[in-house]
Amino acid sequence: MKIAEHVDYTDGFLSKLSLYKALALIALAQQGKQPSPKLLENCIQEFPKPQLGEFKVLQTLRMQPTQESPLTVPQTLGKLLARETVQVELIPEKKGLFLKHVEYQITSQHFKISVYRRYTDFDVFHELLLQRFAYRMVPALPPKRMLKGVLTSMSERDFIEGRRRALGRFINLVARHPFFSEDELVKTFLTFNGSDVQVKMRDACKKMGDEFMTNTMATLAKDYLPADIQAQFSSSRELIRNIHNSFHKLRDRAEKMAERSKENATDLLMFGRELSTLGSDSSPIPSLASSQSTWGILRQSLKGLSVEFALLADKGAQQGRREEDDVVEKLNLFLDLLQSYRDLCERHEKGVLHEHQRALQKYGMMKRQMMSATVQPKEQVSVEQLESRIVQQENAIQTMELRNYFSLFCLHQETQLIFTYLPITSHILGAFVNSQVQGHQEMGAVWNDLQQKLGCLFGVDEMQSPPLTPK
Secondary structure (H helix, E strand, O other), X not given: OOOHHHOOOXXXXXXXXXXXXXXXXXXXXXXXXXXXHHHHHHHHHHOOOOOOOOHHHHHHHOOOOOOOOOOOOOOOHHHHHHHOOEEEEEEEEEEOOOOEEEEEEEEEOOOOEEEEEEHHHHHHHHHHHHHHXXXXXXXXXXXXXXXXXXXXXXXXXXXXXXXXXXXXXHHHHHHHOOOOOOOHHHHHHHHOOOOOHHHHHHHHHHHHOOHHHHOOOOOOHHHHOOOOHHHHHHHHHHHHHHHHHHHHHHHHHHHHHHHHHHHHHHHHHHHHHHHHHHHOOOOOOOHHHHOOOOHHHHHHHHOOHHHHHHHHHHHHHHHHHHHHHHHHHHHHHHHHHHHHHHHHHHHHHHHHHHHHHHHHHHHHHHHHHHHHHHXXXXXXXXXXXXXXXXXXXXXXXXXXXXXXXXXXXXXXXXHHHHHHHOOHHHHHHHHHHHHHHHHHHHHHHHHHHHHHHHHHHHOHHHHOOOOOOOO
């Protein structure tokens, strides 16, 4: 029976008859005898046919891929940057009826269209974004300032250029946000060509409502939040605050380096001009020094050196612009995002949580009034009104609790986006190193040419004189 112990005959794979025949086959094999063909035929006929079932049923039983939690934002920095690139260019100044205003050409690479916008259009767009996505990171706009008179001063021009850059950072952060990029409000701002874009955006926002009303996760957010969400939020907020402070210091240093490059360019240009002025001096050389001095020949040679110093100044100015465009601008982009995260945290604490606590306090006051009404008999109408108000307040509290959980849900996702953007640090460092390498190579080539020219003009011995003062 040891062989029979290894055969499962309890569930019908082999009938009892088949089992006996199988044992007979095994016994014949052990004796070295061949079974009869009839025995084999009967055994095979009695084996059950496998039932695979319908193909559609099998399809439903196939292994399904594991789905990520809705709380997870599956993004990389490369994907975010590839979503959209928006160019913001200043177009020639236009005159209004009373005041002059600045207009911008907005070119969307994703939608392949250019539209024209004023600062007030950005302002309305920003206001509507905060209404529609109150629980998301909405970058701040640069400050608005009234333009007085014709733009003649450099400070005014610098302000307008700085504002253009800031508006470019704002719209790119918005257009690359995974929850903004396909929204109708953003599409309208980037693509609508009519003159009444503000009315169009307000209508779109009014039809959609805020994200809580349209997001399918709004009422389910609580189910996906981790148990220690508050602890995670606090630790992430502290870490991001420290990162924010460090990037502020990096930006300040990068700005100073770019400013020094520009100042160095100005100094080189002025140095060359002074040499040219010195060489252009036509004052006669006194006779007592003319026989021994080579100043006359040297003075003539100084005139041509201003060309090389002008070229050095140009290379220095290019270096400053590279540091501004490639390094400072990237730092400012990330700082704008970090600041929007800080603003979001404050909105969560001062907005949703504060309103929830206020609603609970109001509800408690109503309950106390209700208890007082039951102890001290009052008119039936006033009691019914109070009961109705309590029910309304309970519904409001329930909605606020759902909004609170949805706010935490969104905060968790926005925190993930901050960490998704953090690898931009390598982009910034790469841009910084590349700008320095390129700048030093270009200026080094001009300095080498200048050295050779000086050797031809003054001789190598003149250029390699011993120190004039003892060390």
